[in-house]
Amino acid sequence: MLKRISLSDKIVIVVIYVLLSLLAFTALYPFWNAIAVSLNVGVDTAKGGITFWPRQFTWENYEIILQDDRLITGFMISVARVIVGTVSSIFMTALLAFGMTRTYLIGRNYYMVFFIFTMYFSGGLIPTYLLNRSLGLMDTFLVFIIPSLISVWNMIIFRTFFKTLPAGLEESANIDGCSTWGVFFRIILPLSGPVIATLALLTAVGHWNDWFLPSIYITNEKLLPIQTILRQTLNANIVTGQSAVLDSASAALLQKTKQITSKSLTMAMMIVVTMPIILVYPFLQKYFVKGVLVGSLKE
């Protein structure tokens, strides 16, 4: 279609393209810079001027943090938390949501009010803390898993999705002698791939990113996930200007090489912690837009 575009329209379009490019640049640049700094010799970085590319390339920063036992343990704890936490939470929430779609379920409307209410009011930080403490969840791996087994928000999204599945499928399975649990495992779950993928990925990201929960419930160093360790490092950096995370072995290495600064180590650590997210992101992206839309509709 041939159409004359007026000058003012052209200006509007150009301004929009420039603004969007600028926005994308500011969104991406901090990572790019962090990668460049993490790949540069620490002492050299301190002189300033590292923007897009490392000036004196080195893998040293990564070598040091990948030898730090505390970080490796933290990484493993995070991975374990993501796997166990996501699988169990998605399963329990999907099961609950399936039960809640059964129209003959006695008490269904009361249950729904019971669940929805928790989305608007909660006891808050301190009562929750006291409860978890009295349940003996302090300093256990279970504190990552059990309190977040049921997500009411996810339950509603699952429920909305299950309602779109044809009712005839379930009826014919019933006629063939399938129990309610059989319907759930053999028909509903296999058909729910997209919604499970969306919610599982969002739940996994939530588990991976959480640093606050362990920071109040965990005192045993061996149970701290990577984000909490990173937070302690950043905090130490800003308060005292030196890295607190490194254990004695790494500190000795640091003394030996002298090319390292806490800043370049912190940057390398941040990239290592972000990598899993960046790696799953391409798979995540095609799902989450849909997930967000279903979630925003609610009911």
Add this chain to the structure above:
Amino acid sequence: MPQATTEQPRPPASRQLKAHNKSLIRRLGKQWDVQLMVIPGIILVFIFSYLPMYGVLTGFMDYNLFTGANIWENPWVGFKHFVAFFNAPEFERLIRNTIIISLLKFFIGFPAPIILALMLNEVRHMMFKRVIQTITYLPHFLSWVIVAGLTMAMLSTENGSVNMILQQVGAIDEPINFLSLKQYFWSILVSVNVWKEIGFASIVYLAAIASVDPHLYEAADIDGASKFKQIYLITLPSIIPVVVIFMILAIGNLLNAGFEDILLLAANPVLRPVSDVIDTYVYRVGLGTHRYSYAIAIGLFKAIISIGMLTMANYLARRSGNSLW
């Protein structure tokens, strides 16, 4: 227990029609398998969401560390902790910071994704649009720890890009330590929040824009309306219902000035006079100094005001015909 109401929507199987006549217990026995799916969820939500609500009562008591599970062993003190909070020297500053920070976040953070969606909608090159979207969605998936770390790196006096640029253009002579100066904190906090969430929050608005009838634009084109006028007179009014719903949600959240972001970005205690909000204060006095009852009372005070605001916002929205419930 509900009776007829739960069974009214379409009773297909004859099994259910018969069940109608049986006693509640026998009907429950019959659907034991489904109840078994729901009961674990109910128990978990009861324990982890409702028991803490009951713990809120200790805000009216003097909590004793050794009473353990039985909160009734604590002595009642009425509104003592609420009064103590209203008279605390920090009170004024906490309320001020909470209100200012949430208002700043609301007035800048709320329209920002709408503007982004409107701009993205004008992009005709699909490839460009997709790249921009992919990049702007990404920060949403990073933890606040990472975002705070990147912010510190950007603003650092030692190889921080912001200081380097400012020095190069001659705006400053000496690098500024932004994260230890009170006058910059609010702008940093709000900018970082917008940076993190703008892309992701724009998804819903983009979807709303996509459902606008294209004929409207064709007609406007024929009438000679400029791009700017089309955005202003067609796109924007078409997405108002979605905007209103999200605005209600945002108003309900208005007292949530932030928690993780402030805790991490205001790591330097020097910033406390401008960074301390109700939530960070509850965290500090509650878990830091173990004044549980006092902290619980403050948390409750905030929750009640928030619910009041949400109810009020919904009432206003209902009058405009776009209510949430």
